[in-house]
Amino acid sequence: MNAYIFPGQGAQFTGMGLDLYENSPLAQELFEKANSILGFHITDIMFEGSKEDLKETKVTQPAVFLHSVILAKTLGDSFKPDMVAGHSLGEFSALVASGALTFEDGLKLVSQRAIAMQKACELQPSTMAAVLGLEDAVVEEVCKTIDGVVVAANYNCPGQLVISGEVEAINKACEALKEAGARRALVLPVGGAFHSPLMEPAREELAAAIENTTFSKPNCPIYQNVTASAITDENEIKANLISQLTAPVRWTQSVQQMINDGASLFTEVGPGKVLQGLVKKINREAETVSATLDTNA
Structure with a gap:
């Protein structure tokens, strides 16, 4: 079975999407539509902007989303997913690619999500940290012993977990985790x-936007970050998407479940190869490839 996976924030690179724009009339049309929806020329930043330009949250999230979704749409008839999943922001790409959201609605939600997250970040100094070489359960236990807000945020693969919280709490947790044996x-x-x-402030803001957006039944199950299980019901999809901002990304568990449900080939759609690397660390037997532009689409 074919699983299509969509990357999140951090996969962006200078020049992203330019090959699609130059080689596919459909891609060109969708990029121009995106410029119009966003109210600024995101294509200029994606194709010619610096790393710093691309790092701005209101740019990064729509840029990664657009690269992934437009690439999926240029795959034409070869795009036949049996299941989809996306890492954090990538879940929105997966929902559009699987037909649960329209391109326009997906982009609007991603843009609103980025702005809402930026606002929440400005309310309180906070950060994230990568923890390598410890079992998930040990990381979770250590986090519970730290004063302040610090929680497991991204279960990326066995031995790689990202924690998230207040700056001081994260710093204390990092010291405690090293003492507990973290590499x-x-x-x-x-x-x-x-x-x-x-x-939470971003979740509340995004919840209103999601509730006012029409979702359709996807063409195949989507393995959502919050549950790490196959979902096809529109109302469940909405509820999980709203919970996603304050809940951990259960990527390890999602990939394991997809494999249990028959996934044999994972195709990464979008910038970079980060998710292919994580899939291989979760299960060395899994086959992974990158999606490439079909110029006939």
Whole structure:
């Protein structure tokens, strides 16, 4: 069975999407539509902007989403997913690719999500840290012993978990995790505590937008971050999407479940190969590839 997976924030690179724009009339049309919806020329930043330009949250999230979704749409008849999943922001790409959301509605939600997250980040100094070389349960237990907000945020693969929370609590947790045997506990260069209770203001803001958006039944099951299980019901999809900002990304569990349900090939759709690497660390037997532009679409 074919599983299509969609990357999240951090996969962006200078020049992203330019090959699609130059080689596919459909891609060109969708990029121009995106410029119109967003009210600024995101294509200029994606194709010619610096790394710093691309790091701005209101740019990064729509840019990664657009690269993934437009690439999926240019795959034409070869795009036949039996299941889909996306890492954090990538879940929105997966929902559009599987027909649960329209391109326009998906982009609007991603843009609103980015702005809401930026606002939440500005309310309180917060950050995230990558923890390597410890079992998930040990990381969870250590986090519980720290004063302040610090929680498991991204279960990326066995031995790689990202924690999220208040700056001081994260720093204390990193020290405690090293003492507990972590190979590394490294604060990440991110603007805030994504997938933690500190994103509650953003969750509330995004919830209203999601509730007012029409969702359709997807063409195949989507394995959502919050549950790590196959979902096809529109109302469940909405509820999980609303919970996603303050709940952990259960990527390890999602990939394991997809494999249990018959996934034999994982195709990463979008910038980079980060998710392919994580899939291989979760299950070495899994086959992974990158989606490539079909110029006939």
